[in-house]
Amino acid sequence: MSASSDLRATAGRATVSTAALAVAAISLAPLLVVASRAFGAPWHEVTAYFLRPRMGELVGHTLALVGVTVPATVVLGIGCAWLVERTDVPAPSLWRILLTAPLAVPAFVSSYAWTSAVPGMEGLGGAALVTTLAYLPFVLLPVAAVLRDLDLADEEVARSLGLGPRAAVLRTVLPRLRPAASGGALLVALHLLAEFGVLEMMRYPTVTTAILTQYSMGFSNDEGAMLAMVLVVMCLALLGLEMLLRGRARTARLGRGVHQRAGRSALGPWRWPATALLAVVVLLAVAVPLGQVGRWLVRWVDRGAPGAAELLAAAGSTLLLAAAAAVVAILAALPGAWRLDRHRNVGTIAMERVTYLASALPGVVVGLAMVTIAVRWLPALYQSAGMLVVAYSVLFVPRAMVTLRSGLAAAPPELSEAARALGSDGFDTFRRVVAPLVLPSALTGAALVFIAASTELTATLLLAPTGTETLATGFWEATSEIDYVAAAPYAALMIVLSAPVTLLMLRQSGASR
Template identity: 60%
Template sequence: MPASFRAQSVGARSLGARGVAVAAALVAALTLLPLLVVVPDALSADPGEAASYLLRPRVGELLTNTGMLFVVTVPATVVVGVAAAWLVERTALPGAGVWRTLLLAPLAVPSFVSAYAWVTVAPWLDGFGGAALVTTLAYFPFVFLPVAALLRTLDPGDEEAARSLGLSPAAAVVRTVLPRLRPALSGGALLVALHLLAEYGVLEMMRFQTFTTAIMQQYAVGFSDTSSSLLASVLLTLCLVALVLDLLARGRHRVARVGSGVQRRAVPAVLGGWTTPALVFLAAVVALSVAVPVATVVRWLLHGIAEGDPLGADLLQVTLSTLGLAVLGALAAVVAALPGAWLLNRHRSGLTLLLERTTFIASALPGVVVGLAMVTLAVRWARPVYQTVGLIVLAYAILFLPRAMVSLRAGLAAARPELSEAARSLGLSGLAAFVRVVLPLVAPSVLTALVLVALAVNTELTATLLLAPTGTDTLALAFWREASELDYAAAAPFAAVMITMSVPLTMLLRRQILEER
């Protein structure tokens, strides 16, 4: 290759990398917009008064409640998600394909709909126990999905070699499989942790107070007051702790390889006498996470029809509005996440790690905080965008960027960088190499990211309430309005449509597990 051509190629690559870095920095800056309201308000408080407020027993109770939920829910989702993924992907489980679909089904049921179901079925189940149960059942698919997808693609050669050297099956799995599951495990656990920090609907219905519900109560008393910002600053600190723990747990282990490998599935382990316990375990998980809420929604829906209640003349309009916002929010989040995910995988450094971690910070804030911050910023400095679809889509991108980032990060980690280098050495530009080589490889991960964000937008509650343009309603808002008035029959149609809309997206996730290579 001529020296001049090599120089031009290197220069183009450098320019392309700088362009991606600038784009990632702009995205990171946009995600920090809510902090421009929260942090200055918190810092404006008198230090003595702020310390006195944060050291109150009430704040200690909120911190204890939040910590208890973390300690129980995150490990529980990891255990349930990993156990379920192992059973359907690495054992001779009867009906594994059916179980794979059923274990993804909780993603089609909004978490606050599950809470609504449990409140009506078992009114005595509230407080910490109810909150931990519902969040575990709602969030374990975030761990199951990436772990199952990775288990399905892992080459069993290393595990077989370890067993040939005398290791037991369990020891071989611990030594060769678990280290390669770390990116999927840490990414799924991080999503669960961030959802717990921002959860409002489940905790409010279960009457379990955490920082999120307390902030909502504070904002109901005073718009974006200092007390709310002080509580939000504690929530931000907890988010930073979760991000640091994820960074430590993920490590630097590489899961991609240069060679194609044997391209075969591992031989399924025979369960033997463990078949019945395994089936009972999976049946219990599916019954509690899917059957109970779906049966409850159907029961209230039929009750309303029997009483002559109309399904709602505006049901179709609300459904179309929700679908439109879900598509726009998913596209915005995936496009925004791509530069950061690319930099983290191809040009890993302290700066790229900082940019990626920055995009996760605002997502730990409750939707109400992000929504009020966006309203404040728009009214003060960008009044023309107030009460527009663009503003609410921007809020969705900020809130759900981690969902897209985790999926894209996993896909790019498995897309070998050597292929891009080879394409560029043959004369393709950086953009052309990405479109022709990388994009087809990461397309399944892009689809997963779109689905995960669309599912989130479909059920987002508090930010939508604050930012939706006048006259715009969504299924989540309509459901919450009726459920808050204890009119469970009137809320059922909106819950049923939310679940129905989410089913096709969940099936796309199932296809992702089956086809990802």
């Protein structure tokens, strides 16, 4: 390779590294801005604010919701996954699809359906019921994937050593489910910290609802930043707790022998009660929301579809903003994913972790930080579509990065080196060799970001340009006025847009096999 080629390769690597570092810096900016604003006041004022009784009430409500919903989703998710994957319940493939379907219904849409079906439903019980049913697939999908591919050999060894069927499962199977279950539980807990729509409809105040309420009523943004720091601390605590629960014990099997798939246990007289249990879960998690949305949608059509023009405008805005967020997130994730795949070291791993930390922050925290940045340093971007797209990208860039890394794994460096040896420059090598192999993964990542951005609520409420309405904000405005009929078409369109993510999750988890 010539000296000029070496210089071009070095310059290319430097450019990619600079871009990856810039993305990490932008992702970290919301956390730094919120922290600086929260602790910019005199220390005694900060301490007094955190020690207020109201703060204790908000934190207590948030922890209570996490304490009820997370164990409920873990128990229900593992139980349903076990019934579908390891027992003789009828039509397991159908149950896999139906139990994943709640992903197609945004949680705040489910809350809308339940509050309209059961007037007066509110408080911790109502919030826990809706969030448990909405977030159940986050635990069920990874656990079911492990159960499908679990090797039966260790369980048989335990049985040969004198353990009964139940003891053998407890000693050999449950430990292997721990990483999947703890990862799903973490995802549920982080979603609960970010949840606003469900809790506001259920009249269950938490730290997140207090931040939105304070901002909308024009209170001090410094106090909003203090509340946001409480959520940041909770996020960090949950990340640390999940690492402890996951543990370092090896759960993979490596050795000689043919992989044996576990058979299905006969439930005997319990087969139909178990099937009825799955049916009840699907009824509560899917049939009730879809039935209520359909009911109000019929009434909206009977009224002559009032507000159809506003609905179409909101749909157009949602599609444009979500598409822009998908493109920006893919472009932002590509340098970091490339460095991780080609030049993995401590620095690239740190940059990756920074983007993941930012995505773990609730949308309200990122939105509040973006408001501060715009007001203080970039007033021309305040309440602009560009700022909203940047916020979406900060929140969802890890979804793009994960899928891009899987695509880059299919394009090994040896292929690029061979192309350069044959005379192709860096850009031509990427265009002709790498891009075709990465494109399917990039499209999957873009779809995931698109769906997430199209249903995002809290950051959109804070950052949406004046006069711009998305499906999520239009739905929220209608439900705030308790106009269930007007909210129905917005809810229906969000479900239609969210449906593809269900198919993607099924495909990625292997449940469609």
